[in-house]
Amino acid sequence: MAISMKDPGLRGLLFDMDGVLVDSRDAISRSINHALQAHGIAPRPDAELHARIGEPLPDVFEDLLAAAGADTALVSDCLRSYRERYGVASLVETRLIAGMSRALESL
8 A cells, every 4th residue: 555645535644754764773772882881891782882882871881881890980070082973973874774864755
């Protein structure tokens, strides 16, 4: 079934952004690793961090810090470092999912 915004019965569409319209995995995992490294913690593999996307960031940092034997009191500092980088990096490291531009134009 084709969907068209010209359909008089259709008033709008709602999309989930991450994983549907855009791929932000690199921006997220690189920002997590930036925060870890800023506090003397070794970076983690992208695949490990990609699997944690969607979980609350405080929980992710608490687990990563604990696994590294670091003080979990650093969670707030890691969140701050993450947000500083992600706020800029997400604008250049987040990519539109292949074919999504065409799909949105057709709507």
